[in-house]
Amino acid sequence: MKYLSEYRDPEMARGLVKRILDTSTRRWTLMEVCGGQTHTIVKQGINEVLSDAIEMIHGPGCPVCVTPLEQIDRALHLATRDDVIFTSFGDMLRVPGSECDLLSVKARGGNVRVVYSPLDAVELARGNPDKEVVFFAVGFETTAPANAMAVWRAHELGVDNFSVLVSHVTVPPAMVAILEDPENRVQGFLAAGHVCTVMGWDEYEPLADRYHVPIVVTGFEPLDILEGIWMAVRQLEEGRHEVENQYVRSVRREGNRPAQDLVSKVFRVVDRGWRGIGTIPGSGLGLSPEFAAYDAEIKFGLEHIHAEEPAECRAGDVLKGRLKPYECPAFGGRCTPESPLGAPMVSTEGACAAYYNFGRVQAGAAAGANS
Amino acid sequence: MCLGIPGRILDRRDDAGLPVGTVDFGGVRREVCLAYVADEVEVGDYVVVHVGFAISKVDEKEAKRTFEVLREMSQLEELEWMADLADAAERVQP
Numbered sequence A: 001m002k003y004l005s006e007y008r009d010p011e012m013a014r015g016l017v018k019r020i021l022d023t024s025t026r027r028w029t030l031m032e033v034c035g036g037q038t039h040t041i042v043k044q045g046i047n048e049v050l051s052d053a054i055e056m057i058h059g060p061g062c063p064v065c066v067t068p069l070e071q072i073d074r075a076l077h078l079a080t081r082d083d084v085i086f087t088s089f090g091d092m093l094r095v096p097g098s099e100c101d102l103l104s105v106k107a108r109g110g111n112v113r114v115v116y117s118p119l120d121a122v123e124l125a126r127g128n129p130d131k132e133v134v135f136f137a138v139g140f141e142t143t144a145p146a147n148a149m150a151v152w153r154a155h156e157l158g159v160d161n162f163s164v165l166v167s168h169v170t171v172p173p174a175m176v177a178i179l180e181d182p183e184n185r186v187q188g189f190l191a192a193g194h195v196c197t198v199m200g201w202d203e204y205e206p207l208a209d210r211y212h213v214p215i216v217v218t219g220f221e222p223l224d225i226l227e228g229i230w231m232a233v234r235q236l237e238e239g240r241h242e243v244e245n246q247y248v249r250s251v252r253r254e255g256n257r258p259a260q261d262l263v264s265k266v267f268r269v270v271d272r273g274w275r276g277i278g279t280i281p282g283s284g285l286g287l288s289p290e291f292a293a294y295d296a297e298i299k300f301g302l303e304h305i306h307a308e309e310p311a312e313c314r315a316g317d318v319l320k321g322r323l324k325p326y327e328c329p330a331f332g333g334r335c336t337p338e339s340p341l342g343a344p345m346v347s348t349e350g351a352c353a354a355y356y357n358f359g360r361v362q363a364g365a366a367a368g369a370n371s
Numbered sequence B: 001m002c003l004g005i006p007g008r009i010l011d012r013r014d015d016a017g018l019p020v021g022t023v024d025f026g027g028v029r030r031e032v033c034l035a036y037v038a039d040e041v042e043v044g045d046y047v048v049v050h051v052g053f054a055i056s057k058v059d060e061k062e063a064k065r066t067f068e069v070l071r072e073m074s075q076l077e078e079l080e081w082m083a084d085l086a087d088a089a090e091r092v093q094p
């Protein structure tokens, strides 16, 4: 019961847990796509209390974790230039590149600044006309409208010392890659509520149909996640495979149209590499040709920077659900949040860091490491 | 980066053509871009905010309804649970 003590409403959570356990006639395998949900699931021990009925596989839904090493190296290159102010969301600062991370560049005097909103980076460019301000535009569909607005705004205001290093990824192509994998074990998905707040859920319907998997659009509170799991389990038990919406207070079927419109104006669909997974066709966003002037890769000629990912990190297997983080030989030993080998150990939304921070005891015992 | 948090709009204004507003997150206040929800929100509404952008208006009716459904579900379970416990307790009595 210790895992339930943190719930805002333990009674309600307990009711849902019991319902899920009672409804399951066998053990089902579900994947939550979003790193924010991974964080909650592992922190609250939802995977532990449900483990008789459900195996939760933690999907690739942490944009920090999947940003390719190459893009990190490009960011590091820009951050060391004297004429550049490099801006980023805070959680990208500790992602290890081939040699170091943005935080250590900053410590050595590099002009690296954390922004809360991408519009802050545009303001910084307006206030520093003698510098080039580059923003690290990463994230899923949830972040894309904000990053699109920054580029649009710079364009509207004629701020030409602003550019973006883009590493945007989109969820549905990654789900297809997981489902197409011959070793796939995922039988149902919790889709990320905030991605669907922006995009709606139309694009998930063909997936549910073609691959016979229930997909439940799910929110982020523990009770949301439990209800999402329960809805997915009910579908599996009844032999249905539909898209259902648990997160009705934020998500509408058509999503946020004004946001979609600006995203499709500023960005276009491109192939994108995912750290630990490799290139997934059509799984990313890049700037559309009209906005090429804001593309940092073109502006600073970064195409020549390439990088090989270290073989020791098993992030690919973790992100595909083939390996639990604590089954990675480096977990908790050579790889910790203080000195991470791979991106899933860096972000608090990464599967490896979530297990390290909240699941240390069971994980350590299971891995035979960490007393 | 992925966490969207609901907050309440305290005021709204125009910043060189961009609708913005102050949003209160349980005491912490931030300036938020309202461009993507401009047509549907007023001061006092709750919005889900992600990296400085409101991406949806929180539907209060739906929020309440979901909560009620969850509560009913769990209360029912509580009663059944208590009944089970009472049964079990009876069985162990000599």
Ligand code: SF4
Residues within 6 Å of the ligand: A312, A313, A314, A315, A316, A318, A325, A328, A329, A330, A331, A332, A335, A336, A340, A341, A342, A343, A344, A345, A352
């Ligand atoms: S524990 Fe570290 S090395 Fe292993 S997969 Fe996770 S991030 Fe990579």
